Amino acid sequence: MTGRDAVLELLCEPLPAACARAASARLLELAAEELAGLVPPGGGLEACATCRRLVLYATGVPAARGKALAAAFPRLLARLDLPGSRAWEGSGFRFPRPVRGLAALHGDRPVAFAAAGLRSGRFTEGHEALGPRRVKLACAEKYFSALGHASVLVRETERLAAMRGALEAASRRMKLRVEAGGEALAACLYLAEYPVPVVSGFPQRLLELPPERLRAAMLALRFFPVTDQAGRLQPYFAAFRDGVSKGQREVEEGFRAALEAALSPSAR
Amino acid sequence: MDFQDMIFRLDRYWARQGCALLPPGGAARPGAPASLAGAAGRRGLPPDGLEGVYRYRVLLSPAPAAARRLFLDSLRAAGLDRSEHDLRWPAFEDGPRAGAGPGWDVLLDGLPLARFSYLLPASGPAGAEIELSLERLALAAQRRKDAASLAWAGRLTYGELHAGEAA
Numbered sequence: 001m002t003g004r005d006a007v008l009e010l011l012c013e014p015l016p017a018a019c020a021r022a023a024s025a026r027l028l029e030l031a032a033e034e035l036a037g038l039v040p041p042g043g044g045l046e047a048c049a050t051c052r053r054l055v056l057y058a059t060g061v062p063a064a065r066g067k068a069l070a071a072a073f074p075r076l077l078a079r080l081d082l083p084g085s086r087a088w089e090g091s092g093f094r095f096p097r098p099v100r101g102l103a104a105l106h107g108d109r110p111v112a113f114a115a116a117g118l119r120s121g122r123f124t125e126g127h128e129a130l131g132p133r134r135v136k137l138a139c140a141e142k143y144f145s146a147l148g149h150a151s152v153l154v155r156e157t158e159r160l161a162a163m164r165g166a167l168e169a170a171s172r173r174m175k176l177r178v179e180a181g182g183e184a185l186a187a188c189l190y191l192a193e194y195p196v197p198v199v200s201g202f203p204q205r206l207l208e209l210p211p212e213r214l215r216a217a218m219l220a221l222r223f224f225p226v227t228d229q230a231g232r233l234q235p236y237f238a239a240f241r242d243g244v245s246k247g248q249r250e251v252e253e254g255f256r257a258a259l260e261a262a263l264s265p266s267a268r
Numbered sequence: 269m270d271f272q273d274m275i276f277r278l279d280r281y282w283a284r285q286g287c288a289l290l291p292p293g294g295a296a297r298p299g300a301p302a303s304l305a306g307a308a309g310r311r312g313l314p315p316d317g318l319e320g321v322y323r324y325r326v327l328l329s330p331a332p333a334a335a336r337r338l339f340l341d342s343l344r345a346a347g348l349d350r351s352e353h354d355l356r357w358p359a360f361e362d363g364p365r366a367g368a369g370p371g372w373d374v375l376l377d378g379l380p381l382a383r384f385s386y387l388l389p390a391s392g393p394a395g396a397e398i399e400l401s402l403e404r405l406a407l408a409a410q411r412r413k414d415a416a417s418l419a420w421a422g423r424l425t426y427g428e429l430h431a432g433e434a435a
Contacts, residue, residue, distance in 0.1 A: 013336055014357035014372060051357070084361055084370065088394065097359075097370065100333065129351055132337060191356065198354075221378065239378075247352025250408065254354070254377020261379070 003040065003062040004107030007140040008073050009124055010054045010116075011101035016084070017051070017190035019096050023082050024049035024156070031056050034076045038065045048155045050193045052128070055154055057143065066106045073104055074115045089117040101125065108139035126150025127194050129243030151194040151243060159195055160185060163240060166197035167224065170238050174199070178238045179215075179225045188222050192242035199226075200252040201236045202259055209263060217262045223255065269347040270419040271406050271426060275307045278324050281345040285338055287326060303328045307402060318380050320403025320415060331386065331396035339384060339398055347409035353377050369394065376408055 015023065028047035039045060039058050046057045056076070061069065078093065085094035093099070093116040102120040104111035110122045126133045127150060135150045137143055144154055153159045163185055167178045188195065206214065211233050218225050218237050226236040237259065241251050269277070279289055282305035290306030305326045326342075328335055344350060357372040363385050371385030381404045387395035403415050403426075412418050416427025 014359060016359035016361075019359075086369075086388075098333070128340070129355070131350075241354035241377075242356065243354070244351055247349070250352055250411070251354045251377045253413075254379050254408075258375075258378035 003060040003065070005140040006058045006061045006069055006106040006111065007104065007137075007143045008056040008076075008111070009101075009103040009143070010077060010095075010099055011103070011124055012052060012054070012095060012099045013097040014051045015049075015097055015190070017187070019082055019084065020049040020051055020054075020190040023054050023080065026080055026082065027054060027056055027076070030076050030079050031058070034072045034079075035061075035069075038062075038068050038072065046155075049190065050152065050154060050159075051190050052193060053124075053152075053154065055143075057140070061106055063107070066109060066111065069104070069106055069111045070113045073111060073120070074113045077115050091115070091117045093117070103137060105137055105140040105143070107141070127152050127243050153194055156189055159189055159192070163188065163195050163197075166195070166240075167238055170197055170199050174226065174236065176234055176236070177227050177229065177231075179227055180238070184219060184222075184224060187219075188240055191222060192240055194243050195240040196243065196245045198239045198241050198248065198251050198255060199236060200239070200256045200259075202256055202263075204235050206260070206263055207233060207235055214263070217259060221255075221258055221262060223259060269409060270421055271402065272421040274346045274402065274406055274409065275324070277345050277347070278307070278342060279305065281342050282326055287328075290325075301329070318383065318399065318401035318404065320401050322402035324398075324400040324402055324405075326398040326400075327387075327395065328397075329387075329395040330393035335396040336384065339382070343405065346405055348376075348405060353408060355381075368397075371397075376404060379404060381405065381408075 024047045028045060031045050031047060035058060038061055040060055044059045048055050082096050084096040087094050088098040099116035101124060102115060102118050103122060103124045104120040105122055111120060113120050122137045124135050124137060126135050130151060135146055137146055147154050153162060167180045171178045214233055215225050224238040226234045226238060228234055239255050283289055287303040287305035290304050292307060307322060307324050310321050310323060354377050356375040359372050361370050362368060367387050367389050369386040369388035373380060374382040374384055382398060382400040385397050387397055406418050410418055418426035420426050420429050
């Protein structure tokens with residue numbers, strides 16, 4: 001009889017991007033130690049993070065190991081020791097930003113433990129733009145799809161694929177090329193739980209500025225320059241907003257104003 | 269909703285959350301024995317990176333667990349439809365003032381809207397401080413592009429009210 005999957009989610013206030021990246025790597029490293037006897041050789045461990053959550057997913061944990069998870073999960077979280085961690089409540093648990101929720105399931109059973117002054121359960125939250133919407137997790141195996149329906153792409157690989165796909169589609173639509181190198185995309189990976197593409201433009205006169213200055217201003221704002229096939233900058237840029245795509249025009253105009261402000265003479 | 273009404277609504281919202289309202293320009297100091305809120309105008313260009321001269325300042329002492337949620341709900345109370353905008357939370361580590369902990373420079377559609385910081389006194393529970401640019405919020409809520417065209421009260425505009433003033 002194969003085991004069931006297990007999931008641990010820590011929901012917190014927005015983490016700095018570098019911290020979310022480091023947290024995901026550290027969680028996987030620690031899980032390999034703490035869950036060594038719980039996950040069979042055929043099972044797998046996966047850690048992922050967004051700006052608001054840190055997630056560990058283990059496949060094939062035998063039914064008899066449920067109690068052991070309840071001991072391992074809080075130990076694992078207590079050992080994270082991320083840069084900038086501090087105690088936010090009386091339990092002594094340290095984390096870079098306040099922790100607001102803990103969800104843990106083994107199959108369809110909650111894994112009960114306490115940490116950061118909170119008790120774990122089967123509830124989490126969807127995307128913040130949707131309002132304070134609680135999401136009930138039926139079982140660990142449905143964790144990623146339940147969050148997907150609540151507009152959260154938990155896995156970095158999913159967000160990256162969504163971002164790449166959206167920029168490629170924008171390139172095709174404009175018959176131009178969106179400059180989106182791996183590094184620039186990676187810098188956006190922890191800024192949005194559900195990246196939605198935005199394409200905006202800027203006044204033609206700004207193209208008179210040195211191209212390297214334009215590119216640097218766009219990259220600092222996490223925007224992506226748009227060029228023609230010969231590599232010449234065009235008066236457009238692509239970017240990502242976080243969440244639903246209602247009110248796209250307001251966002252486009254805001255992003256354009258942010259770029260113009262960054263390129264104004266007083267910003268130098 | 270005009271600028272003046274937005275301030276009324278923020279006052280009412282934060283008063284309902286248990287904040288004592290400060291008179292305009294009242295000095296809210298960190299470490300105050302109660303939660304405080306109020307609008308204030310500042311002369312000259314403020315160094316906090318926020319747009320405009322009008323701020324809405326909230327001190328939550330102690331900070332409830334839902335402090336960020338309260339802030340988001342206050343934006344809705346002030347007429348902002350959150351689903352139509354992009355809100356980002358670029359994080360910063362400890363602020364320069366003693367007791368100023370980590371927080372976020374909140375961006376609305378890529379533009380500075382507010383600064384939300386935790387206050388970490390040497391002893392006692394953490395507080396939270398929110399500084400909000402009223403001009404930025406009004407521009408989004410009223411869907412205007414420049415502050416001068418903002419409705420201040422009825423037919424009086426922000427531009428008419430501040431005509432002849434030095435920037």
